[in-house]
Every structure is written in structure tokens, then in C-alpha cells.
Amino acid sequence: MQFPTYSSPHTYAPRNVSQIMHQVLLALLPGIVCSVWFFGWGTLFNILIAAVTCIGAEAVILRLRKRPIQATLADGSALLTGVLLALCLPALTPWWVPFIGALFAIVVAKQLYGGLGFNPFNPAMIGYVVLLISFPLEMTLWSAPPGLGSERLSFLQTAHWVFAGDLPPGTVLDAFSMATPLDTVKTRLHLGFTVSEIQSAAQFGSVAGIGWEWVNFWFLAGGLYLLVRGIVPWQIPVAMLGALFIIATFFYGFDSDQFASPVFHLFSGAAMLGAFFIATDPVTASTTYKGRLIFGAGIGLIAWVIRTWGGYPDGVAFAVLLMNMAVPTLDYYTRPRVFGGQAPEDEE
Secondary structure, eight states: OOOOOOOTTTOOOOOOHHHHHHHHHHHHHHHHHHHHHHHOTHHHHHHHHHHHHHHHHHHHHHHHTTOOSHHHHTTOHHHHHHHHHHHTSOTTOOTHHHHHHHHIIIIITTGGGTSTTTOSSOHHHHHHHHHHHHOTTGGGOOBOOTTTSSOOOOHHHHHHHHHHOOOOTTOOGGGTBOOOHHHHHHHHHHTTOOHHHHTTSTTBOSSSBTTHHHHHHHHHHHHHHHHHTTSSOSHHHHHHHHHHHHHHHHHHHHOTTTSOOHHHHHTSTTHHHIIIIITTOTTTSOOSHHHHHHHHHHHHHHHHHHHHHSSSSOOHHHHHHHHHHHHHHHHHHTOOOOTTSOOGGGOO
């Protein structure tokens, strides 16, 4: 009987890149459905535009570089980049916003460095940050959850707004959009309100903002699925969420009138999406056990600092990119000892 031969260390990897990407996309589905339910059809339009743009841009660049197109696109990485970027965007953004972000993510942040495996920064987060800095107004067009906005756009009305920029006669954009819970808390704290006063408003639910708490819950469920299947390493999401929880708990205990609760931070913004689906990117995250723990903890701490004192409501994207810069150093200083070798302190 002849057995297949595998390379050292003689372990068999049952999944390839394409299978991993498809598993991640599958785990995103509950959060996507929840986002559409609470924030409208614009989420689907963002996904469609960003995904098609990412795939098309990757195909064009691969053709210009004379690289195989079909095999590369089949790995699903371009599709996943588009979906992750789209999920970070407000549901009422015009079509050209996800289009520009997706182009920048694939062409500049990924293919300019040589493609998958060579990019030092998370492409989706690069695209998102470029949009956030370049188009601040369009990046605030978040839909109001059901019951909070005076009106709710239908599928056709959303399509007309996204692609043509027009609203139904006699309506204004303020009737459909509102600030995110993170933005609301930060803005009203500067106006002298306390956290308890702010969170007594109708847009806040049991633990966080209405809609946002459920979206984060389903991204958490999808993330746990990935952990159980062994798709993503546990160190990064546990360290990120743990660090976010610890620092938020410390300051909340110090002054609960000026600092939001740790549970609010965990179930607001991109906390769960970032912890399980963005920070765990195998290309741009740390690859050692200790490095992953430091990498994840750094993202959690930086995200909280930006949320609390920074100029943007959510800091997950900036935190991920800043820690991407630290990955080479983390991997260098946290390398495990070679099997059979001596620890550094024993070599003298």
C-alpha cells in the first residue's frame, strides 16, 4: 500500500486557501443578514459593488502582470476583501464610495506589493481608512434601525439613492440616517452629558446600540464557528477582546459617568468583526503564539484609546493597521526555540 508523501513536518493540511476563504464567508452570513435587517438593503449593494470591483480589479492587474487569473481568483481572497470592506461602510453610501475603496484595497494595498502573501497591511482596512479620511461626509450615512428613523427605504428606493443619488420626492436624508452609538456617545460626552444620560436615548438597547448589539452578536457567533473549525487562531480574538474588555472595565470603574461600559465596547462598532474576521488575516497578522497575543492585545488597547480620545468614533481599522506595522518585529522577537536547540539564555 502506497501512502502520499507530504513535506515536513509530515502533517497534512486538509484545507487550502480557497476552502478557508469560503468558510470565512460562510461565517459572515449571519452578521450580513442581521445588518440588512437592521440597516437596510444598502448593505447588500455595498457588498455587491465592492466584491465585483475587487474581483475585476484583481483580474485586470493579474493580466497586466501576466499571472494566472482563474486560479488566483478562485482562492476567494479578493471576494473576501470586498465583503469585509463593504461591511465596514454605512448602508447609504453612494456607489462610488465602495468602488474607490475596493480599487485601492486590491490595486494599491494588495497587488502593488505582489499579491496575496506579500501585502504587509490588511487590504480591506487600507481601503476603509482611505475612504474614511477622504470622504468623511459619505462615511457618516448610517441607516437608522427600524423604529428609530421616520422612514425606511425600500429596495428600489435604496437602489435609486445608491446609484443615482436621488431620494423620494419630499424627503430628506436626515429622515433615513443617524449617528452610530459610538459617535453619539463621544459627541455628547464632549457636550457635558453623562454616559447614563446618553444611553437613555431610544437608539440604545440592552447593552449597546439597537441593531449594533445584534450585528456584533452574530459576528461573534460566526467567529466562534471559525474557532471551533480551527480556521482562525484563538490567540488574536481572545487577546483583542480581552484587552478591550480589561481597559474599558478599568476606566468604567474609575468613572462610569465619562467612560462607557466594557460590554458596550464589545458589542459596538466593528469589535467582533475586527476580532474574528479582520485581525486574524493570516498574511498580515503575527504568526507566532506569543506574537499573536501581543498583536491582538495591541489592537484592543489602541481601538479603545481611539474610541475614547481619538478623532474617530471607532478605532478598529486604525488599530489593525498600526499593529500590522509591528508584525515583523513581533515575529522576530517571539520566535519559538528550534526543536532540539538551546534557549538563548543557555547559549553563553
